[in-house]
Amino acid sequence: MKAQITQPITSQKVAVIGAGVSGLVVARELRQEGHHVIVFEQNNKIGGTWVYNPNTDSDLLSLDPSRTIVHTSLYESLRTNLPREALGFRAYPFIAKEEDKHRDPRRFPGHREVLHYLEDFVSEFGLSELIRFETEVVHVEFMEQRKCAVRSRTKDGNVDNEVFNAVVVCNGHHTVPNVAEVPCIDVWPGKQVHSHNYRVPGPFREKVVVVIGGAFSAFDISREIAGVAKEVHVASRSITNANPTKQLGYDNMWLHSMVRYKFDFPFLDKGVVTVDDNRVGMLYQHIFPPKFAPWLSFVGLTWKFSTFPLYEVQSKWVAGILSGRISLPTQDEMIKDVEAFYLKFEADGIPKRYTHNIWDYQFKYYDWLAAQCQIPPIEEWRSQMYAANGMNRNVRPEAYRDEWEDQNLILQAHDDFLQPLD
Numbered sequence: 001m002k003a004q005i006t007q008p009i010t011s012q013k014v015a016v017i018g019a020g021v022s023g024l025v026v027a028r029e030l031r032q033e034g035h036h037v038i039v040f041e042q043n044n045k046i047g048g049t050w051v052y053n054p055n056t057d058s059d060l061l062s063l064d065p066s067r068t069i070v071h072t073s074l075y076e077s078l079r080t081n082l083p084r085e086a087l088g089f090r091a092y093p094f095i096a097k098e099e100d101k102h103r104d105p106r107r108f109p110g111h112r113e114v115l116h117y118l119e120d121f122v123s124e125f126g127l128s129e130l131i132r133f134e135t136e137v138v139h140v141e142f143m144e145q146r147k148c149a150v151r152s153r154t155k156d157g158n159v160d161n162e163v164f165n166a167v168v169v170c171n172g173h174h175t176v177p178n179v180a181e182v183p184c185i186d187v188w189p190g191k192q193v194h195s196h197n198y199r200v201p202g203p204f205r206e207k208v209v210v211v212i213g214g215a216f217s218a219f220d221i222s223r224e225i226a227g228v229a230k231e232v233h234v235a236s237r238s239i240t241n242a243n244p245t246k247q248l249g250y251d252n253m254w255l256h257s258m259v260r261y262k263f264d265f266p267f268l269d270k271g272v273v274t275v276d277d278n279r280v281g282m283l284y285q286h287i288f289p290p291k292f293a294p295w296l297s298f299v300g301l302t303w304k305f306s307t308f309p310l311y312e313v314q315s316k317w318v319a320g321i322l323s324g325r326i327s328l329p330t331q332d333e334m335i336k337d338v339e340a341f342y343l344k345f346e347a348d349g350i351p352k353r354y355t356h357n358i359w360d361y362q363f364k365y366y367d368w369l370a371a372q373c374q375i376p377p378i379e380e381w382r383s384q385m386y387a388a389n390g391m392n393r394n395v396r397p398e399a400y401r402d403e404w405e406d407q408n409l410i411l412q413a414h415d416d417f418l419q420p421l422d
């Protein structure tokens with residue numbers, strides 16, 4: 001469907017829930033489009049996931065509903081899984097600040113550098129004046145078209161109700177863990193920890209450890225723990241070999257076949273969206289629930305992509321639709337589109353929990369959104385760098401962050417950075 005100019009551009013009053021990567025880029029794009037924006041952030045700083053906290057949830061499996069909750073899942077040693085050129089926003093490239101000795105100039109920097117980058121982004125675009133810190137959104141009510149009541153509570157208990165034209169949900173999905181179902185785990189005497197609560201390898205010294213999961217965190221954490229543990233056993237659905245195999249390069253790590261985070265919107269009434277086996281439904285293009293579009297949207301639900309540029313284009317789309325510069329299909333058309341998408345999942349036998357995993361069509365999805373927003377498609381160097389990095393990670397799992405062979409792509413990236421997107 002082609003983007004069309006449908007009506008005069010109008011400015012809306014928009015509430016954004018969360019000041020992590022997605023909330024910040026939504027705020028920037030909404031304001032750029034001329035909307036009036038307020039960002040609610042329960043923490044006392046920006047960055048969401050990227051604000052490292054050595055503390056963990058009080059329940060290390062994060063199952064106890066009365067536990068104290070720590071938002072971030074970062075571990076102390078975390079470095080990005082993408083090179084900074086591919087990771088950063090298109091409007092604000094993530095360039096190393098070699099001259100500042102407090103910064104981490106590595107191509108795959110540690111997590112603190114990402115937080116510094118986000119702080120620079122906020123300062124560059126003057127976003128901090130839009131953010132209400134230590135203010136949690138506790139309820140959102142849709143009263144009538146273009147009117148949503150947002151109830152928020154400050155840290156000292158003050159409750160406020162304010163009416164907005166639209167709400168963009170950017171509350172992240174790395175805080176409520178989806179604990180794997182392991183037969184007889186309840187009678188196993190060992191200690192259990194979800195990776196959301198992993199910080200440092202020390203507590204695993206000389207232990208026999210089972211790591212369940214095969215994604216980026218399990219990849220890094222299992223290697224870090226193998227440095228101190230007696231044995232590490234990685235159990236992952238993606239490992240299909242029935243017999244345990246030794247991890248190449250390790251004497252104490254084995255791979256086993258078998259057995260993530262949940263979407264959670266405690267501030268939305270039941271029925272606004274459903275979460276079924278981690279499918280948030282129904283959402284047109286992973287963003288708009290047809291019944292509430294365009295006044296409710298979700299940015300940042302998709303996973304397995306370089307998150308920053310994708311959230312950026314998702315935000316542009318939402319901002320353009322809210323102003324009337326870009327049009328959405330009718331409600332019926334959106335519903336039909338989502339139903340067809342779900343049918344394909346069923347026909348292919350793919351479980352619902354993979355609904356927002358866009359790995360197989362990430363660039364097509366990006367380019368579709370870019371076309372709607374009338375901006376250029378994903379840069380050729382970025383998609384190539386993404387692929388080259390994936391291959392490098394497979395070939396050099398221990399060293400891919402420090403050894404690479406994509407110098408020509410780095411040069412192309414820096415050439416592009418001279419003219420960032422608006």
Ligand code: FAD
Pocket residue numbers: 017018019020021022023040041042043046047048049050071073074075078079080081082087135136137138170171172173174217267299300305306307308
């Ligand atoms: P979050 O960062 O979770 O931010 C959500 C914000 O919403 C938080 O600040 C939270 O306090 C706030 N909030 C939540 N509920 C409320 C409420 N009710 N009221 C007010 N505020 C609220 N991506 C990459 O591209 N490269 C990487 O190398 C990479 N590494 C990662 C490593 C780990 C361990 C994890 C968990 C993720 C990693 N990611 C990586 C993905 C990462 O999640 C995204 O980069 C990004 O941080 C997600 O941003 P977000 O804004 O959607 O969510």
